[in-house]
Amino acid sequence: MLRVLIFFLLISVSCSDEELEIYNTIGGDFVLHDQFGDKYQLSEHNGKIRLLFFGFTHCPDICPTTLAEVQEVWQQLSTEQQQQIEILFASVDPERDSSDLLRDYLGSFDLPVIGLRGSDAEMLEITAKYASFYEKVSLDSALMYTIDHSSQTFVIDRRGEIRGWVAYDQPPSALLELLNRLL
């Protein structure tokens, strides 16, 4: 009886993975550097599920909110599940976000985030591949400039393919649901 149950469970789990669409017209491999200066190539980390978010450290609202929501989801996962996931925060502010700053900023969250950075040209190319966008905007404000940017969190599977994303205004449960279908 238990075996049947487990079998059934396995089937339903793998089926639910199949149901998730593969968005292979967007996304793809990239090479950047992490907050410790080490090279990070997406394909070299295949085998892990990746969460990818474009942001910047001076981002006052969207980025900390998103990271806090990811943290909420993270805490609902078992250690074993956590070990299958990498959280990627790719900076779209190459000018200000040094690796030191990324390290300090991400270190302030109780979450193992890999901060990624590259040149402006590299980031423009990568965001374009990910159907994303960022643009430096000077504000009539004390903030020297801000960066308008796409605010969704991409969910990338173990083979490096995008299997979905969560918009900024979606609840953390939406991210958890996506993850559960890939875990």
Place this chain on the structure above:
Amino acid sequence: MSSLRVLLLLTLVIACSDEIVSPVGSDDSQSPYSEVLEIEDARARTSRPPHANSAAFMTLINNGNEDLVIVGVKTPRAKVAELHTMLQEDDKMKMRRVERLVVPSKGELELKPGADHLMFFELDKAWRIGDKLKLTLLFAKYPEQTVTLEVEK
């Protein structure tokens, strides 16, 4: 000793009924009450390295017959304080400074992440979780309102 206790108890009772009766200079009230304007759920966000900025949020309830127009904000904890809004275009979020925020009459304005909010730059030092800070809202035709709020995650 026991009279002090009674007094303390009395103070508590007064503080509790504060919401119904008019306020008597409550010092560190989280939700200052006035006939016209109520402020609820006021909180600030902790700053993160490089501690360049932070934000504050709250719900303002306008019981009056006229719109209340917020024209500014200030706090001793930051040199620059601004009113901001967030525009959403598809999946893009664009933060912009605005001159005023309106609390509609018989309505409310919710300042929250991803929407209208109060924004601070040139912080005196890091805004740590648990810090209490004073913040004053300036209105076009209404006395300024000072709230004490706590810094949260």
